[in-house]
Each structure stands twice: as C-alpha cells, then as structure tokens.
Amino acid sequence: MTWNDLKAVIRWSPASSALTLATRPEDHRWQLDQHLLADIADSLRWLAWSKTTDARNGRNMPQRIQRPGVKPTTERIGSATKLADMQEFLGW
16 A cells, blocks of 8 residues: 555545544535435425514524534624523513
C-alpha cells in the first residue's frame, strides 16, 4: 500500500466507520438519512405554519431543527425573567 492509497482510504472511509469518528466527528454524528428526515420535518412544520394567521402576518416562523456542525443563523439575545416579575408585568 502506498501513501496515496492510505490517503484515499482515510479520505473516503464511510461516515459510519471508527476512522471517521476519530478524524471527523461532526460527519459521524448525522448520516444522510438523518439529514433528510430533518429536512422533511422542517418542511412539514413550515407547511403547517403557512396555513396560520401568523404566516399571513409574517411572524412566528418555525425554527429549523439544529444540525450538528451548523451554527444557527439567528442569534438569540436576552435573558430570562422571574415568573413573579412577568405576572406583575401582565397584571395577573
């Protein structure tokens, strides 16, 4: 086996192999079928949302399922408030 053969074995090892787990852990976590199922779930959630009044007003769009190795495009800013403070704010 030459060095080029070894390089090819490492580069093209299946995503479910121990070698991929050791060298590229993010590729090992989700396989193609998990990505496709997440896309289907995202599409169904969007389709259900598109039939609501929120969709007509352009708000509360469902968030995508978080994929491993992919950073979210939106940044959540803020902090939680105490329940008593929220009840006081709402006048309950």
